[in-house]
Amino acid sequence: EEILQEANARLSVLNMTYEQVNRELIEAKVQLQQLAKELEQKNKRLEKLANYDGLTEVYNHRFFQETLARELNRSIRHEKPISLVLADVDYFKKFNDKYGHQAGDFVLKEVCRVMQEQLRKYDTLARYGGEEFVIVLPETDSAAAEAVAEKLRSVIDTTKFERDMDEFRVSMSFGVSFLEPGEKLTNSELIERADKALYQAKKKGRNRVILQTVKKGWFGK
Numbered sequence: 001e002e003i004l005q006e007a008n009a010r011l012s013v014l015n016m017t018y019e020q021v022n023r024e025l026i027e028a029k030v031q032l033q034q035l036a037k038e039l040e041q042k043n044k045r046l047e048k049l050a051n052y053d054g055l056t057e058v059y060n061h062r063f064f065q066e067t068l069a070r071e072l073n074r075s076i077r078h079e080k081p082i083s084l085v086l087a088d089v090d091y092f093k094k095f096n097d098k099y100g101h102q103a104g105d106f107v108l109k110e111v112c113r114v115m116q117e118q119l120r121k122y123d124t125l126a127r128y129g130g131e132e133f134v135i136v137l138p139e140t141d142s143a144a145a146e147a148v149a150e151k152l153r154s155v156i157d158t159t160k161f162e163r164d165m166d167e168f169r170v171s172m173s174f175g176v177s178f179l180e181p182g183e184k185l186t187n188s189e190l191i192e193r194a195d196k197a198l199y200q201a202k203k204k205g206r207n208r209v210i211l212q213t214v215k216k217g218w219f220g221k
Helices: 002-051 061-078 092-099 101-118 142-158 187-203
Strands: 082-089 124-129 132-138 161-163 166-168 172-178 209-213
Touching: 002 061, 061 082, 061 124, 061 132, 061 187, 082 092, 082 101, 082 142, 082 187, 092 101, 092 166, 101 124, 101 132, 101 142, 101 161, 101 166, 132 142, 142 172, 142 209, 172 187, 187 209
Parallel strands: 172 209
Antiparallel strands: 082 132, 082 172, 124 132, 161 166
16 A cells, blocks of 8 residues: 555656646747747848848849849840830939928839839839839849839839828839840849940830830830
8 A cells, every 4th residue: 555655646746747848848839939930030131131122122122133133144045035124213303302302202112112003923023223223123024114114214204202291202213124035134234224225215205115225226115
C-alpha cells in the first residue's frame, strides 16, 4: 500500500510536469507565431520603404532601373518587344506657385492613381523624379505603347481632381521609346530615346504623345 501511494504521488508529479511542459510549449508556439507575423509586417514595411515612392506610392527610381534592366534583358534574349513611356506634368512649377505645394502633392498622387488604373498588372509605373514618371511596358510594340500613352494623356486631360472645395485640372506630355527587333539597348539608351521624345512633346506645345525612333531618325506624330 505504501509503495502504491508513493507510485501515485510520483505519477501525479509527472502529470503536473507534463502539463506544465505542454502549456509552456503551447505558449512558445503562440509567441513564435506572433513574432513571425510581426516579422512579416516589418519586412513588408521595409520593402515598401526600399521600393516605393513615399508621396505617390508608386515604385521609386531605383526599383524602376532594376525592373527595366531585367525586362530589357528578357526582351533581348527572347526577341520580344518592350516599350518605355516617360510622362511629365505640364507647367507643374506654375501649378505649385499658384495653388501651393500641398495641392501639387495631391495632384501628383492622384495622377499616379489614375494612370495605375489604366495599366496592366505587369506594367511598372514609377516616379522618375519630381513631376516626371516612367512606365515600363513589357511585350508591347511601338503602336501599342503609343496607344497606351495616348489613353493616359486623354484620361488625365479630362479628369477633375477634387480636394475639399477645390477642383484642379492638369495635362501631361508623353515620350515613347521602344526596342526594335534585333536591337540590343541599355537602360540609359532606351531612357534617352524616351527623354528626347518627351522633349519634342513639350517643344510642340505639351499635352501630347510623341513616339521616337532614333534608329530611323524620325519622330512620330
